[in-house]
Amino acid sequence: MNDNRASSDAAVSTQAEVSEEIRQITKAYERDGVEETQPRLDYPPYRSSVLRHPTKDLHHADPEGIELWAPVFGHQDVDPLEADLTLQHRGEPVGERMIVTGRVLDGDGRPVRHQLVEIWQANAGGRYIHKRDQHPAAIDPNFTGVGRCLTDADGNYSFTTIKPGPYPWKNHRNAWRPAHIHFSLFGTEFTQRMITQMYFPGDPLFALDPIYQAITDQRARDRLVATYDHDVTQHEWCTGYRWDIVLTGTHRTPLEEEDHA
Ligand SMILES: [Fe+2]
Numbered sequence: 535m536n537d538n539r540a541s542s543d544a545a546v547s548t549q550a551e552v553s554e555e556i557r558q559i560t561k562a563y564e565r566d567g568v569e570e571t572q573p574r575l576d577y578p579p580y581r582s583s584v585l586r587h588p589t590k591d592l593h594h595a596d597p598e599g600i601e602l603w604a605p606v607f608g609h610q611d612v613d614p615l616e617a618d619l620t621l622q623h624r625g626e627p628v629g630e631r632m633i634v635t636g637r638v639l640d641g642d643g644r645p646v647r648h649q650l651v652e653i654w655q656a657n658a659g660g661r662y663i664h665k666r667d668q669h670p671a672a673i674d675p676n677f678t679g680v681g682r683c684l685t686d687a688d689g690n691y692s693f694t695t696i697k698p699g700p701y702p703w704k705n706h707r708n709a710w711r712p713a714h715i716h717f718s719l720f721g722t723e724f725t726q727r728m729i730t731q732m733y734f735p736g737d738p739l740f741a742l743d744p745i746y747q748a749i750t751d752q753r754a755r756d757r758l759v760a761t762y763d764h765d766v767t768q769h770e771w772c773t774g775y776r777w778d779i780v781l782t783g784t785h786r787t788p789l790e791e792e793d794h795a
Contacts, residue, residue, distance in 0.1 A: 627677035629658025629696035641783020645689025660699030
């Protein structure tokens with residue numbers, strides 16, 4: 535870290551300060567004993583959430599009006615190759631090749647079929663392709679980090695990709711996001727659109743990350759963490775992770791606002 539960056543960051547909180555805020559909120563949550571299953575919209579350690587969260591009640595939208603604007607996908611619109619993020623360029627991307635697969639289920643455990651699942655992610659060095667990402671790690675010319683697929687008749691989705699790296703962001707000084715993949719699902723109605731993040735088991739950054747910690751309940755947080763699955767891992771080819779997504783009900787996968795890091 536050079537001196538310029540250090541001095542311009544002088545007013546920014548340290549990780550120790552943010553971690554202490556996280557600890558106090560966790561203590562209060564445990565004391566209250568009221569289960570929360572979704573991220574808090576107003577979570578001060580996650581600095582920009584304070585400016586962005588709604589302060590008024592949500593308006594009911596007219597679903598029929600919205601659906602007029604909703605995209606309509608058929609099988610012919612999604613090429614099966616779009617589910618393999620390692621094949622989008624001439625060469626092989628750098629990093630740990632892996633399969634991420636799972637099922638999309640409704641609140642009663644029924645498969646959600648022919649569902650559009652979209653993902654976006656950083657490359658192995660923790661760098662996104664878009665310009666807003668100024669993290670000084672290399673762009674991989676063989677990796678864009680965007681894919682999509684439709685679930686099959688049993689609600690299964692599957693992507694082949696590269697394990698993303700952790701990356702720094704500007705929430706506080708020395709802030710790092712745990713490795714994650716962003717997921718978007720349209721649900722069975724447009725008003726059910728869900729955006730969330732999938733994490734990897736045992737990430738050492740979990741305790742330090744205000745976005746992950748904004749989900750105050752450990753069981754709800756656990757629902758965002760994939761499981762390593764050796765039956766998904768392929769001999770001399772790639773590792774495998776499994777992650778199921780529940781769209782509705784009490785075991786619903788925690789979702790988030792759209793503009794997350
Ligand atoms: Fe991200």
